[in-house]
Each structure stands twice: as C-alpha cells, then as structure tokens.
Amino acid sequence: MQTSHTATPAASAISLTRRIAAASWKPVLFAALLWLAAAAGEIPVPGTPVPITLQTFVVMLAGLMLPWRQATSAAALYLAAGALGLPVFAGGASTMALVGPSAGFLFGLIPGIIVIALLRGKADLSSAARAAFTAGRYLLAALVGGVAVVYFFGITVQSTLTGVPLTTVALASMAFIAGDIIKAVVAALATSGLSRLVR
Template sequence: MQTTHTTTSVAATSSLVRRIIAASWKPVLFTVLLWLSAAAGEIPIPGTPVPITLQTFVVMLAGLMLTWRQAGSALALYIAAGAIGLPVFAGGASTMALVGPSAGFIFGFLPGVVVIALLRGKADTSSAAHAALTTVRYLFAAIIGGVAVVYAFGFLVQSALTGASIAAVAMASLGFVAGDIVKAAVAAVATTGLTKLSR
C-alpha cells in the first residue's frame, strides 16, 4: 500500500513539474528574446531620449504567439529582471531605465502584450482568404496593443518626467510610430506564416 501511494505521489509530482516546464519555457524564451533585442543595438532618434530597438517587435510576436497569461508573464519577468539590476534594457540599462524617459514604454509593454494576445483571436489558415483575414486581425491587434497602448504609457510618463507637453512628445516620436507600424505588419505576416507551417 505504501509503495502504491509513493508511486502515485511521484507520478503526480512528475506531472506537475512537466506542466510547469511546459507552461513556462515560452515566457522565458520571449524574456530572453526581449533582452537580446535590446542588446542587439539601438538607433537614436534626434529630439527624443528614447532609441529605436527591436523590443516592440518581440512584444508583438509574444502577444501574437502566446496566450495572454504567457505573454504577460514574459513581460513581467523582463521588467522584474531589469528592476533587480540585470542589464536587460536598451543600452545595457537596468533599474534606472524604470525611472527614466523610456520607463513608460517599458511599463507599457506589459498591458500592450496582453491586449495583443486578447485581440488577436484564433488563427485560421485553412485557405488563402482565411489566412489573409487572420493576418489583418493580427495586424490590428499588434497596432492597438503594440503601438497605441505602449505609446499611451510612453507619452504620459515621458511628458511627466521631461516637462514637455504630450503633443511635443508625440511629435518627436513620429519616427517610432512609423517604424512600429512596419514591425506590426511584419509580425502579423510572420506569425500567420508560422501558424500555417505548424498545421
């Protein structure tokens, strides 16, 4: 009887560990991708202290490829890593980036990725027409969550920290917005293609 109980307990523990690993490897992977996208380099934009990186692209991919819980976990883990001092933000920054001009954008990644994941809907690549509709839905979700939500946070915080008006911050960020719309289109097409290949 004791052996049966022990065997059942070991099997339950093993099953729990497998479920935890299955649920957490994707958020950890996207956390690492966010760090790599920040470490890969940055392009400065004149008139704004916030550089262009590939981080918003990775945020969009996370929202389009993961459940909202997994996507939210990936961003929460990324922000937490920076908060404890790991150099995961643009330019190798860590904790101080969370109180600097980029802070609103960094914090905006979390609600942005959740919005993307909730808006994207279910992929349907059974025909060219359905795949096109899926891509359009993905693009809409990426623009709303990855651009509108992230920038709303970014503009508000940057305006508060720099004393510039929200309109002035928005004007200085037009280069970012255009680039992120292109990133949203690439993320939508790539995710639809990957979904089709995985069928």
C-alpha cells in the same frame, strides 16, 4: 498497495514539474528575446531620450504567438530582471530606466502585450481568404497593442517626467511609428503563417 500509494505522489510531482516546465519555457524565451532586442543595438532619435530597438517587434510576436498569461509573464520577467539590476534594457541600463524618460514605454509592454493577445483571436488558415483575414486581424492587434497602447504609456510618462508638453513628445515619437508599423506588418504575416506550427 503501499507501492501504488507511494508511486502516485511521485508521478503527480513529475507531472506537475513537466507542466510547469512546458508553461515556463516560452515566457523565458521571449523575455530573453526582449533582452536581445535591446542588446542588439539601438538607434538614437533626435529630440527624444528613447532609442529605436526591436523590442516592440518581440512584444508583437509574443502577443500574437502566446496565450495572454504566458505573453504577460514574458514581459513581467523581463521588467523584473531590469528591476533587479540586470543590464537588460537599451544601452545596458537596468533599474534606473524604470524611473527615467523611457519608463512608460517599458511599463507599457505589459498592457500592450495583453491587448495584442486578447485581440488576435484564433488563427484560421483553412483557406487563403481566411488566412488573409487572420493576418489582418493579427495586424490590427499588433497595431493597437504594440503601438497605440505602448505609445500611450510611453508618451504620457515621458511628458510627465520631463515636463515637455504631450504634443511635443508625441511629435518626437513619430520617428518610431513608421518603423513600428512595418514591424507590425512583418509580425502579423510571420505569426499568421507560424501559428500552425506553435499551436
């Protein structure tokens, strides 16, 4: 009797540890992918201090593949790493990027990822037509959350911090949008097919 009482808390602790590990590895993986997307290289865009990276693509993947809490945790973990001084942002930047012209694009990752995860719905790959509908819904979610929401925050904060009019910042940001639409298409097609494997 005494043995079973002592075994039960140990088994509960092991079960809890397994649940935490199972819930944590995906956010950690996507936070690392966000860092790799920034570290892999950046393309400077004339007229704006914000470079092109693959971060929005990773945000779209996270929002389309993970439950919204895990996806949000990935973005929050990434931002926290930068806030602590780790060089995880574009160009090896850290804390100062969170108060600079690109801060809105960074802080916009969290609401963007939440919108993607909430809009995407459940994958239905039972037929070609339903798979196409799922891919279309994923594309819409990626465009709304990964482009519209992130850019809203990015453009608004950049305009506020630099004193440049919103329309000017928005026009300069158009160089990013074509690339982000392509990223959204690729993310939607990839994740609608992969969703069978990750769920």
